[in-house]
Amino acid sequence: MRSVSLSTRILAASAVLAVLVAGVFALLAHAVWTLDDARAREAHSKDVRASTVVLEKLVIDLETGLRGFILTGNPRLLQPYNRAARELPRRSLELERLVSGNPGQLHRAQRLRAEIFNYIRDYGNQIVNIAPENLAAVQSGDSTEEGKRSTDAIRKQFDALLRAEDTRAAASAASAQTQSHRAIGVGISALLVCALLILLFGLYLARSTAEPVREVASAATNLAAGDFSVRLAEGGPGEVGELTAAFNHMAEELERRGRELQSQNEMLRESEQKKSELIRIVSHELRTPLASIIGFTSVLLNRDVSPEERRTYLEIVDREGKRLSGLLNDFLDAERLDQGHLHLAPELIDVGKVVAEQVRLFEGQSDKHTLDMELRQRPLPVHGDPNRLAQVVGNLLSNAIKYSPEGGTVRVVAEQENGLVRVSVRDEGLGIPEELQQQVFAKFFRGDATASGIPGSGLGLTIARSVVEAHGGRMDFESGRGEGSVFWLELPVAAGG
Amino acid sequence: MTLSVEARSKTILICEDDENLRQLIRVVIGAGYHIVESGDGDEALELAKAHHPDLVILDLMLPRLSGMDVLRLLRRESGADGTHILVMSAWPDADGAAIAAGADAFLQKPFEPDTLTAIVQEVLGDPEANA
Numbered sequence: 060m061r062s063v064s065l066s067t068r069i070l071a072a073s074a075v076l077a078v079l080v081a082g083v084f085a086l087l088a089h090a091v092w093t094l095d096d097a098r099a100r101e102a103h104s105k106d107v108r109a110s111t112v113v114l115e116k117l118v119i120d121l122e123t124g125l126r127g128f129i130l131t132g133n134p135r136l137l138q139p140y141n142r143a144a145r146e147l148p149r150r151s152l153e154l155e156r157l158v159s160g161n162p163g164q165l166h167r168a169q170r171l172r173a174e175i176f177n178y179i180r181d182y183g184n185q186i187v188n189i190a191p192e193n194l195a196a197v198q199s200g201d202s203t204e205e206g207k208r209s210t211d212a213i214r215k216q217f218d219a220l221l222r223a224e225d226t227r228a229a230a231s232a233a234s235a236q237t238q239s240h241r242a243i244g245v246g247i248s249a250l251l252v253c254a255l256l257i258l259l260f261g262l263y264l265a266r267s268t269a270e271p272v273r274e275v276a277s278a279a280t281n282l283a284a285g286d287f288s289v290r291l292a293e294g295g296p297g298e299v300g301e302l303t304a305a306f307n308h309m310a311e312e313l314e315r316r317g318r319e320l321q322s323q324n325e326m327l328r329e330s331e332q333k334k335s336e337l338i339r340i341v342s343h344e345l346r347t348p349l350a351s352i353i354g355f356t357s358v359l360l361n362r363d364v365s366p367e368e369r370r371t372y373l374e375i376v377d378r379e380g381k382r383l384s385g386l387l388n389d390f391l392d393a394e395r396l397d398q399g400h401l402h403l404a405p406e407l408i409d410v411g412k413v414v415a416e417q418v419r420l421f422e423g424q425s426d427k428h429t430l431d432m433e434l435r436q437r438p439l440p441v442h443g444d445p446n447r448l449a450q451v452v453g454n455l456l457s458n459a460i461k462y463s464p465e466g467g468t469v470r471v472v473a474e475q476e477n478g479l480v481r482v483s484v485r486d487e488g489l490g491i492p493e494e495l496q497q498q499v500f501a502k503f504f505r506g507d508a509t510a511s512g513i514p515g516s517g518l519g520l521t522i523a524r525s526v527v528e529a530h531g532g533r534m535d536f537e538s539g540r541g542e543g544s545v546f547w548l549e550l551p552v553a554a555g556g
Numbered sequence: 557m558t559l560s561v562e563a564r565s566k567t568i569l570i571c572e573d574d575e576n577l578r579q580l581i582r583v584v585i586g587a588g589y590h591i592v593e594s595g596d597g598d599e600a601l602e603l604a605k606a607h608h609p610d611l612v613i614l615d616l617m618l619p620r621l622s623g624m625d626v627l628r629l630l631r632r633e634s635g636a637d638g639t640h641i642l643v644m645s646a647w648p649d650a651d652g653a654a655i656a657a658g659a660d661a662f663l664q665k666p667f668e669p670d671t672l673t674a675i676v677q678e679v680l681g682d683p684e685a686n687a
Contacts, residue, residue, distance in 0.1 A: 342648075343646045343647055344646075346646035346666055347665060350577055350665040350667060351574070351580055353667075354580040354666065355576075355583075357668065357669045357670075358580070358584065361669070368583075375576050375579070379576060464596070
């Protein structure tokens with residue numbers, strides 16, 4: 060399961076924090092707005108009071124004007140009354156407009172206006188109309204008593220309106236304060252929570268990014284110091300998981316390549332060892348024929364010898380010289396095989412003829428061995444290089460003789476079967492132990508031959524098999540310890556042959 | 557194989573698997589010694605027991621029983637009876653091991669015939685003088 064990526068987590072956490080901070084800001088803005096609102100309502104309350112006070116003053120003007128007129132009968136003194144009566148409707152409507160948002164106050168203001176107009180209509184205007192004719196009547200106790208009742212009722216309305224306005228203002232101020240206090244409290248708490256969350260977020264970032272990065276850095280240092288076995292615990296969110304997985308992959312690759320280099324080094328060392336072993340073998344193998352050549356040459360040069368002896372010694376020098384040359388050719392062939400430059404000069408040949416020639420050549424070499432040849436068909440046509448194939452057959456014969464030191468019969472069979480020419484050489488010699496059989500065709504492999512004093516370069520079979528394979532054939536053997544060996548080769552029959 | 561039957565002549569055992577080299581050694585050391593020879597280690601040991609040679613010329617690479625084994629067995633079985641052993645080898649670095657195993661001298665192949673003659677005469681004395 061793929062875990063949520065680190066960048067997604069960081070984005071999500073940042074978004075949550077941003078929402079929280081925005082929330083806190085909104086709360087504080089709400090507190091400020093509440094306070095502003097409270098201030099506006101306070102101002103409105105003041106306007107309502109001022110407007111009420113103006114109305115009160117106008118009502119007092121009404122009263123004062125009427126009272127002066129009643130006492131003196133002088134119409135000039137009615138001036139304040141008339142002015143106030145004219146002014147009153149406008150001022151009343153102004154108050155009503157101010158309190159229009161509050162049904163209770165509006166009702167009170169309307170009742171106040173009704174009371175004031177009732178006073179003007181039912182009392183004030185009556186007085187003004189009656190007084191010029193009957194001043195005594197308006198000055199009577201009944202009349203003034205009626206006026207006083209009316210103004211008392213008006214004053215009560217004023218008081219109720221002002222009281223209600225005061226109560227309303229006080230309540231709204233108190234509520235605004237509570238609300239703003241609460242908003243500020245919540246805002247500060249939320250700010251603290253935000254600060255804490257930001258801190259936790261920072262810690263999470265440090266843990267989820269800085270720590271893995273530090274671990275990778277320390278592992279990389281170990282890696283650089285050569286410890287290729289170092290691995291990180293895989294997992295962790297998204298990118299961290301990818302980083303550790305990529306690091307581990309890199310470490311594995313480095314370890315694998317290190318091992319490859321090591322094994323290559325080992326192979327180089329082995330090949331170096333083989334090369335120095337080759338030089339030892341080459342120099343050893345060259346020294347034996349050289350010892351005969353140098354020794355007999357010196358004898359011929361420095362001693363008196365009979366003509367028969369001279370001939371014998373010269374024959375030995377000649378034979379050993381050729382053996383030396385053959386060894387050098389083997390080494391050169393091995394070198395050519397290494398470079399892949401084995402040169403063939405193929406022509407149509409009879410393998411039977413090649414085998415017969417080689418058998419004849421080797422027959423004279425050992426008086427302990429009997430060479431028994433059977434050519435089942437003649438000719439055995441093959442498209443091949445006669446010298447190279449002679450070298451191969453000669454190598455098999457030479458081995459059969461060398462590795463059966465007790466003597467015995469070496470049986471050579473050449474035949475044609477299923478489109479193949481097959482040559483086999485069977486000896487009655489030491490045989491090849493099973494554990495060594497895999498290496499028989501390996502370059503410089505000589506088994507126990509070196510310790511047993513059997514001469515050779517360890518190259519003959521390697522070259523022989525390469526030559527046979529270059530002809531499109533194959534070569535192998537069957538053997539067991541103490542049972543002798545059969546080496547055989549198969550070559551394709553030449554087309555039309 | 558007996559080339560000389562003189563009763564007082566010294567006996568030399570040649571152990572060498574290369575027939576040409578056996579012939580060369582024979583020619584170089586010349587007549588005047590009783591010479592026995594063998595091409596493998598086992599036979600060489602038997603000949604040594606039978607003939608009590610004064611000098612053994614021993615190649616290290618022998619079939620069946622290596623020259624080093626022949627050298628060790630000769631020294632163990634007949635260490636005190638004064639047999640001189642000359643080891644010959646184509647391995648140039650074999651001299652130390654051969655001397656350590658009891659060889660009196662080491663000769664590297666290929667060798668100068670005169671050097672071999674000199675060693676044989678030094679060990680056994682001049683056959684002409686003995687005769």
